[in-house]
Amino acid sequence: MSAPYAVSAADPRTAGAGAPPGAADGPADGPARALLARLDGLRGRVAALVERRAAGDPTADDPLRGLYLSEEAVRHLLGTWAPLTGGGTESRPTGTGTGRAVDEEPVPGPDDRLARLAGRSGLTALDAAVLLVALAPDVDRAFEPLYGYLNDDVSRRRATVGLALDLCGVPAHSAAARARLHVRAPLAALGLLEVDEPERPFLTRSLRVPDRLVGHLLGDDTPDAALLALLRPMPEPLPSDTAAEQFTHRLAALLASGPTTVYLREQREGDGLAVYAEALRAAGLDGMCCDLRDEDVSGLLREARLSGRAVVVPALPERPGPLVRALAAAPDVTVLLAGSRPYDPYWCPEDPLVLDAPGRRDGGTAAWRAVLGADADGFDLATTVAPYRLGGDRVRRAARAARALAAFDGGPVTAAHVRRAARRQSASGLESHTRRIRPAVGWGDLVLPEGPLGQLRELALRARHRDRVLGDWRLSAGGGRGRGVLGLFAGESGTGKTLSAEVVAADLGLDLYVVQLSSVVDKYVGETEKNLERIFTEADRTDAVLLFDEADAVFGKRSEVKDAHDRYANMESSYLLQRLESFDGIALLTTNLRANIDAAFTRRLDLVVDFPFPDAGQRLALWRHGLAHVPSADGIDAAPLARDFELAGGSIRGAVVTAAYLAAGRGGEVTADDLLEGARREYRKAGRLVPGEGGW
Known part of the structure; x- marks a missing residue:
């Protein structure tokens, strides 16, 4: 008898009859051995099904027999098919039925990754059996001609839906069994199995297992090549202050309890990633940090399921809704999201746990000391880094840059090196509406009476210790007021107001951004407020000093409403009053006419410094x-x-x-x-x- 399909122009009696991988390469170890043991059981069912199909084959005397795989060739295949795991007796076709796959699987061992995957992803015994049938040709090529024989088509050398159900001992008309291969069933929905050729009848559609899954089951933990460009290493955790440590411990306990979805709203870019890195380490878990697009979600979730790691997305796209919905639809995977935008309920029907990420306060001195080590002993580290609020891995990168600068200069790391490196890590989008000044002056360049000079030094002092005074000592005014430092410099033209702002910025080790009023004030209603909001928002997340030169142009007194112009001018002033309340940065205002500044603004200022005309x-x-x-x-x-x-x-x-x-x-x-x-x-x-x- 001969099987009714063509194989190749080669000798059909030797098609696929090569030695199995296990026999040629010696006994396998670990996960590969566990998978090959399962394939040994599948081999018996394939042999039984071939025996049953060949019993009534009417093509024994076919004149085109050379183009077909003969029964003798099939039996030769089965006769040389030694157990894949090495040793043992040959598997011979016995009986006329296929048996039930779920009853014949080996007892799962500690290295059986298929059993672990089934348990972690909620797969049934039938799901695991179908998966094994589908991946068999990817592990042992001897399955290919036999599957082709059973499919009655030489070109169809993968398992089909009908063949898989037959080998699993399940009737093809079973609605429950067919439903396990539906696009929304776990196998397909989790990216573990692909049912190809939707235009064909259901039972003849091919089944394909992604190469990454086959590699994982054989013990290969290399991520999918398609994801390598998206993945980046998780940063090493850095020490944080007491409040942040308490938050991280609570988050770690949540992550250790099981899969969950969390959204951390961060004040500074990188704060959320730093918290996640520390929480995952405390929970004994690993994370995959990735810059994700909507089309990459399926592969990433599959990788997370295979490796048992959490998905960490440190920055959301412009339209995060589709991405958040796709990630939240995986209840078996821990998903950790971070971003600066407030969470929008329209992003996802099932809300994640939404929390505010604690930022690094007082410059994160402990984190700086941890990365600088002995290099921080030559200067006052706490005073040097106090103005900076770098989040995430920026501290580590700044420390590397400081060491590189010191090596270039041929000396030890100094406070100047740290300041220069920290400024570079505080990337800013302020330059579209401001002019940046790199301060190159110091206190010795100021010629002022002791009174104004002392106030300027106090201004720098406030900028360094605002977190301690307003936060730890709970002296914030409340009502949503930020922790910004606001100062007004008033005096005649040329008395040193702008120079003093530059000196304060230099003392803090920050860049000075001068607001260009020509690019802010707009004749159209509401546009001025939008421009100012962009500036304040960017200044909140940037370590810099913001200078409003000739501030009375935008901070002038509100007047009695006599026409529409007065009304909208007052609206601009009211907006500025509210925005200054919540500002977290450092802003300085200069004016030649202090009397023109609205009294409501001066009440919100920390210091008003009068610059007298020099004697x-x-x-x-x-x-x-x-x-x-x-x-x-x-x-x-x-x-x-x-x-x-x-x-x-x-x-x-x-x-x-x-x-x-x-x-x-x-x-x-x-x-x-x-x-x-x-x-x-x-x-x-x-x-x-x-x-x-x-x-x-």
């Missing part, structure tokens, strides 16, 4: 400071200039610059005449009478 002694100090690095003729005395020309600091600098250009033009040093000419020009620009015009 003669301060003007002399400003002249000398401006000339400190300028080549000057011997014997220059700036005292007459300081006495006779009442100039503010900005004007004095302008006069020195003018004198320097005059000297550079003739290739010499700055002289007293150059300085005098510079001072006179500043007076003329201001429209003032020049003292001693025509002689000095």
